[in-house]
Amino acid sequence: MISVGGLAPALIFVRNFERNYIDMSGMNYITDVVEKLVNKYDTRDPFELCKALGVTIRYKDLDKYMKAYFFYQSRIKSIIINNNVADVLRRILCAHELGHAVLHCELAMMNSFQEIELFDATQPAEYEANLFAAELLIPDDELLELLNDDSKSFFGVASELYVPAELLDFKFRVLKNKGYRLEAPLLSQSNFLKNDIGGCFDNDY
Numbered sequence: 001m002i003s004v005g006g007l008a009p010a011l012i013f014v015r016n017f018e019r020n021y022i023d024m025s026g027m028n029y030i031t032d033v034v035e036k037l038v039n040k041y042d043t044r045d046p047f048e049l050c051k052a053l054g055v056t057i058r059y060k061d062l063d064k065y066m067k068a069y070f071f072y073q074s075r076i077k078s079i080i081i082n083n084n085v086a087d088v089l090r091r092i093l094c095a096h097e098l099g100h101a102v103l104h105c106e107l108a109m110m111n112s113f114q115e116i117e118l119f120d121a122t123q124p125a126e127y128e129a130n131l132f133a134a135e136l137l138i139p140d141d142e143l144l145e146l147l148n149d150d151s152k153s154f155f156g157v158a159s160e161l162y163v164p165a166e167l168l169d170f171k172f173r174v175l176k177n178k179g180y181r182l183e184a185p186l187l188s189q190s191n192f193l194k195n196d197i198g199g200c201f202d203n204d205y
């Protein structure tokens with residue numbers, strides 16, 4: 001194991017060379033797709049990426065429970081965002097829908113993606129869109145710097161990154177796949193989410 005960023009011993013994050021190769025291919029693909037997009041367009045801003053990729057974004061007064069949706073029709077990719085959600089959440093929704101636009105166009109031809117439970121990890125396409133959003137919006141270096149500061153809690157880190165705790169949890173899965181592992185304190189904090197997923201997000205609605 002080696003330290004990240006050459007910081008002192010009480011590290012939250014360490015590199016684990018006994019990495020787990022199970023279920024890597026899908027996650028590696030998403031990591032590669034995001035990296036290529038960010039490098040090509042020189043931005044992590046999902047709105048700018050939508051513009052560059054020709055994905056239209058519109059805002060509508062949707063039902064309270066419908067946060068956003070994505071559909072693909074007549075070769076046009078469209079994201080609709082509920083105009084009642086706060087700006088900080090619009091960015092998350094845009095990144096998630098962009099994930100569908102990039103990864104799931106064939107599926108979207110049959111059915112639109114409608115976001116009610118945004119952080120659903122049980123449906124493969126939703127899981128992938130969340131991994132995409134987490135990877136796009138949370139750069140590794142920024143996150144590792146925050147995590148190596150042991151004064152910060154899991155929720156404090158999420159707050160500093162302007163993301164819901166649930167999205168940070170998805171990013172942890174990506175980092176684990178890259179060969180990092182979490183020390184116990186932060187991991188246990190993230191595990192609270194397994195019992196009450198969605199709560200933090202809904203408070204921001």
Ligand SMILES: [Zn+2]
Pocket residue numbers: 096100113114115125126129
């Ligand atoms: Zn979705």
